Amino acid sequence: DMKRGILVDQVLGGGQSNVLAGEFSVNIDLGYLVENGEIIGRVKDCMIAGNVFDVFNNIIAIGDKADWHGSLKVPPFxxxxVNVAGNKV
Known part of the structure; x- marks a missing residue:
């Protein structure tokens, strides 16, 4: 039911963060623009930023299969x- 959003498949590096406050920012390495539930293209030169505690409080769904992403094994969620910055989104 996503009207407009970004599907983030891979992020690049750990980005800038303030671990104690839960703040993060990472570059999107592989991401897709979604409109009306359909992938309509790739996003380029974008980054996401926010607060991990806010993200956890706004989870709508969690997948049932976890995959390895670097040193972390996490399910899709x-x-x-989340804040998105880039040239064109």
């Missing part, structure tokens, strides 16, 4: 909002 769908959350309500």
């Amino acid at each position: 769908y959350f309500r909002s």
